[in-house]
Amino acid sequence: MSTEVLDELRGFLDEAVPRFREQFGDDAGWDTRIAWQRAMAEAGWAAPGWAAENGGRALPAHEVLAIEEVTAGYGMPPLAGMLGLKNVGPTLAAWGTPEQKQHLPRILSTEEVWCQGFSEPGAGSDLAGLRTRAVRDGEDYVVNGQKIWTSNGMHATHMELLVRTDPDAPKHRGISALLVDMSTPGIEVRPIRQINGQAEFAEVFFTDVRVPVENLLGKENDGWNVTMTTLGHERSGVAIFATRFEREVRDLIAAHRGDDLTPVQQDTLVRHFIEARVVAILGEATLSRVAAGEQPGSEQSVIKLVWSEAAQRLAATKLDLAGIDGVAGDAPDAADAYLSARAMTIAAGTSPIVKNILSERVLGLPRG
Amino acid sequence: MTTTIAEREDLRAAIRGFLADRLPEATVRVLIDTDTGFDARAWTQLSGELGLSGLLVPEEHGGQGLSTVELGIALQESGRALLGAPFLGSAVLATWALVASGDDATAKGLLPALADGSTVAALGIDDDPQAPVRAVPDGDGWRLTGAKRHVVDVAAADTFLVTAEADGGVGLFVVPSSGDGVTVEQTGSLDLTRRLGVVRLDGVPAQRVGTDFAAGLETVRELGAFACAAEQAGIAGRCLEIAVEYARTREQFGKPIGSFQAIKHQLAEHLARVEQMRAAVTAAAAELATSPGSAREIVSVVKAYCGDAGTTVAEGLIDTLGGIGFTWEHVAHLYLRRMKTLAYLFGSPAEHRARLAAEFGLTG
Numbered sequence: 001m002s003t004e005v006l007d008e009l010r011g012f013l014d015e016a017v018p019r020f021r022e023q024f025g026d027d028a029g030w031d032t033r034i035a036w037q038r039a040m041a042e043a044g045w046a047a048p049g050w051a052a053e054n055g056g057r058a059l060p061a062h063e064v065l066a067i068e069e070v071t072a073g074y075g076m077p078p079l080a081g082m083l084g085l086k087n088v089g090p091t092l093a094a095w096g097t098p099e100q101k102q103h104l105p106r107i108l109s110t111e112e113v114w115c116q117g118f119s120e121p122g123a124g125s126d127l128a129g130l131r132t133r134a135v136r137d138g139e140d141y142v143v144n145g146q147k148i149w150t151s152n153g154m155h156a157t158h159m160e161l162l163v164r165t166d167p168d169a170p171k172h173r174g175i176s177a178l179l180v181d182m183s184t185p186g187i188e189v190r191p192i193r194q195i196n197g198q199a200e201f202a203e204v205f206f207t208d209v210r211v212p213v214e215n216l217l218g219k220e221n222d223g224w225n226v227t228m229t230t231l232g233h234e235r236s237g238v239a240i241f242a243t244r245f246e247r248e249v250r251d252l253i254a255a256h257r258g259d260d261l262t263p264v265q266q267d268t269l270v271r272h273f274i275e276a277r278v279v280a281i282l283g284e285a286t287l288s289r290v291a292a293g294e295q296p297g298s299e300q301s302v303i304k305l306v307w308s309e310a311a312q313r314l315a316a317t318k319l320d321l322a323g324i325d326g327v328a329g330d331a332p333d334a335a336d337a338y339l340s341a342r343a344m345t346i347a348a349g350t351s352p353i354v355k356n357i358l359s360e361r362v363l364g365l366p367r368g
Numbered sequence: 369m370t371t372t373i374a375e376r377e378d379l380r381a382a383i384r385g386f387l388a389d390r391l392p393e394a395t396v397r398v399l400i401d402t403d404t405g406f407d408a409r410a411w412t413q414l415s416g417e418l419g420l421s422g423l424l425v426p427e428e429h430g431g432q433g434l435s436t437v438e439l440g441i442a443l444q445e446s447g448r449a450l451l452g453a454p455f456l457g458s459a460v461l462a463t464w465a466l467v468a469s470g471d472d473a474t475a476k477g478l479l480p481a482l483a484d485g486s487t488v489a490a491l492g493i494d495d496d497p498q499a500p501v502r503a504v505p506d507g508d509g510w511r512l513t514g515a516k517r518h519v520v521d522v523a524a525a526d527t528f529l530v531t532a533e534a535d536g537g538v539g540l541f542v543v544p545s546s547g548d549g550v551t552v553e554q555t556g557s558l559d560l561t562r563r564l565g566v567v568r569l570d571g572v573p574a575q576r577v578g579t580d581f582a583a584g585l586e587t588v589r590e591l592g593a594f595a596c597a598a599e600q601a602g603i604a605g606r607c608l609e610i611a612v613e614y615a616r617t618r619e620q621f622g623k624p625i626g627s628f629q630a631i632k633h634q635l636a637e638h639l640a641r642v643e644q645m646r647a648a649v650t651a652a653a654a655e656l657a658t659s660p661g662s663a664r665e666i667v668s669v670v671k672a673y674c675g676d677a678g679t680t681v682a683e684g685l686i687d688t689l690g691g692i693g694f695t696w697e698h699v700a701h702l703y704l705r706r707m708k709t710l711a712y713l714f715g716s717p718a719e720h721r722a723r724l725a726a727e728f729g730l731t732g
């Protein structure tokens with residue numbers, strides 16, 4: 001890629017990061033993340049992969065990765081509206097009407113924060129079994145039901161909501177996607193406390209919520225295809241996680257250079273490195289295939305499976321390296337990271353579900 | 369010479385087609401019980417028609433002058449087909465030792481014959497600790513005494529290249545296998561499809577190749593480790609295919625065993641291993657081809673990863689097959705044997721992890 005782009009980025013960060021830190025210090029809370037996204041968006045760095053007319057720079061995936069890598073080197077908190085920037089925004093760009101695409105600049109600027117209302121108490125792995133109902137009434141859909149595990153649900157101004165519009169059709173063919181303003185009457189959001197004590201996800205209740213028909217994304221009852229676009233973008237993110245994971249392991253090893261590690265600890269770190277390096281190679285290969293205009297194949301599912309489990313083991317090792325201090329309250333970061341890592345093999349498809357996908361769709365084994 | 373992606377796929381298809389046709393499993397089984405373990409005519413054809421023996425030989429010496437990128441493909445195919453011919457020993461290790469020696473005169477004499485397959489060489493670099501090979505000057509030449517172990521493709525070679533301490537450094541020497549004082553002994557390798565053995569030298573006249581070979585030896589070891597990993601990726605891919613095919617067709621409890629989730633999930637994990645092995649081999653091949661000086665890290669990563677992951681895939685094939693997988697008649701054990709043996713050639717996974725630990729400064 002042109003080094004000019006990265007030079008411009010570094011120029012911006014060199015100037016913006018110290019100024020930002022002066023105001024916000026080390027804080028990584030929600031308001032700080034919003035402020036940081038605003039700063040990044042104003043300089044054109046919040047979604048460099050988006051089309052220019054939507055406020056992006058139309059850069060290919062591997063260049064976006066390079067930008068994210070450089071940015072990550074400055075140790076800033078993650079942008080606030082990641083789900084909108086990474087998953088919902090690209091879905092709107094692919095399926096939205098011109099009016100619906102008006103959301104895109106607002107997603108960039110943080111004026112709108114989006115969440116994904118897919119999972120329900122009765123529909124997790126079997127997402128297509130979702131039951132939240134939307135019934136057409138004049139120029140509105142009337143929505144009743146419940147969503148759960150909604151990340152950023154407490155902060156979101158908008159939701160990409162999956163509803164059942166045809167209860168009689170086969171389950172994948174009766175689903176529609178709606179764009180919902182979270183301030184609509186009848187929506188109640190309750191935080192759910194997670195194992196790490198925080199409440200990053202929520203449950204969302206819908207009681208006779210009226211959603212204008214023009215907020216239907218894609219065609220009625222074609223919501224499963226819209227969903228696949230969103231989940232596809234969610235999954236393609238893992239290629240980037242995989243390359244970042246290698247850096248995390250390299251940093252950990254560098255931090256322990258010259259320490260008095262036991263041979264078992266040394267070998268454990270090297271095993272983590274090998275796992276991380278190999279999955280990063282797969283991530284890089286996927287990104288360059290995408291950059292060359294090819295469709296990624298099974299690699300993304302492989303990366304999701306391998307990266308999530310390797311990252312969990314790494315978090316356990318970090319806690320282990322902290323020794324008893326890790327659990328006795330003296331190294332809360334390691335303990336928190338250890339707990340938080342448990343989500344990796346659940347969110348965006350559990351490991352058993354990914355293995356089902358690989359064995360049925362790639363290896364061609366029969367359904368059970 | 370560089371190749372396009374399409375040319376590499378053609379190379380893969382050509383080797384795969386040739387081996388399936390000329391050296392199918394039934395033939396591999398027959399060759400196992402022969403003295404040398406390989407079909408000399410088939411090797412001549414592989415050398416002539418497909419240029420395998422000259423793949424790494426520079427074009428000016430009659431070879432194809434290809435790189436580790438194409439070599440990686442050829443090795444995946446040789447592993448997949450359990451090729452018994454001296455590809456690794458002669459066309460990879462011995463050939464690369466000659467190229468790396470920087471000795472143009474000797475290269476000019478030997479490389480064309482290696483390239484067309486009329487000469488088969490094997491490389492001895494592991495000393496028998498009881499009898500390390502020593503070189504003593506003798507007139508214009510040298511005399512070698514000692515023993516080299518773990519010599520790959522020992523039974524096929526008419527020429528040995530061996531290392532020995534010389535002038536306070538490492539020297540590389542050429543020794544004809546028919547010379548007086550040369551004894552070759554095959555050792556019963558776990559791998560039935562590739563002959564390993566000991567070469568004993570007793571005051572054997574030898575010709576020195578190049579000057580100090582320390583750096584050359586290093587590059588040969590790196591290439592050898594890469595080559596083993598590449599073969600393992602090919603073997604693992606084939607093991608997975610056999611397991612999946614069996615899981616689709618073998619029925620128990622009235623349905624294909626491949627519909628049972630325990631089997632499916634194991635095979636999905638093996639798929640993940642195979643894809644990672646292939647990707648890692650491809651990355652290592654590219655790095656060795658473009659910047660061999662900085663490839664140590666990736667070579668250790670790929671050797672350690674493929675050694676462990678490949679073994680798990682080959683073991684998994686036997687698990688999927690059940691009782692038939694434990695029989696001598698089934699091909700599964702031939703793959704497991706070759707896989708496991710390759711895991712120890714040119715550094716075991718544990719040795720490569722220790723090397724990485726040292727390079728990372730973790731060993732204090």
Ligand SMILES: Cc1cc2nc3c(=O)[nH]c(=O)nc-3n(C[C@H](O)[C@H](O)[C@H](O)COP(=O)(O)OP(=O)(O)OC[C@H]3O[C@@H](n4cnc5c(N)ncnc54)[C@H](O)[C@@H]3O)c2cc1C
Pocket residue numbers: 115116117118119120121123124125126148149150151152201343346347348349350351352353356
């Ligand atoms: C941190 C976090 C954030 C999340 N964010 C969001 C979000 O923003 N929006 C959203 O919609 N959802 C979100 N989710 C929900 C997530 O997608 C689901 O939790 C996940 O799909 C699993 O569904 P479930 O929790 O209902 O578990 P279940 O589907 O009930 O699974 C329970 C267990 O059964 C196993 N299982 C289920 N089916 C099979 C099968 N066919 N074969 C083998 N095993 C099976 C699973 O692997 C798992 O071990 C989030 C989850 C987490 C943990």
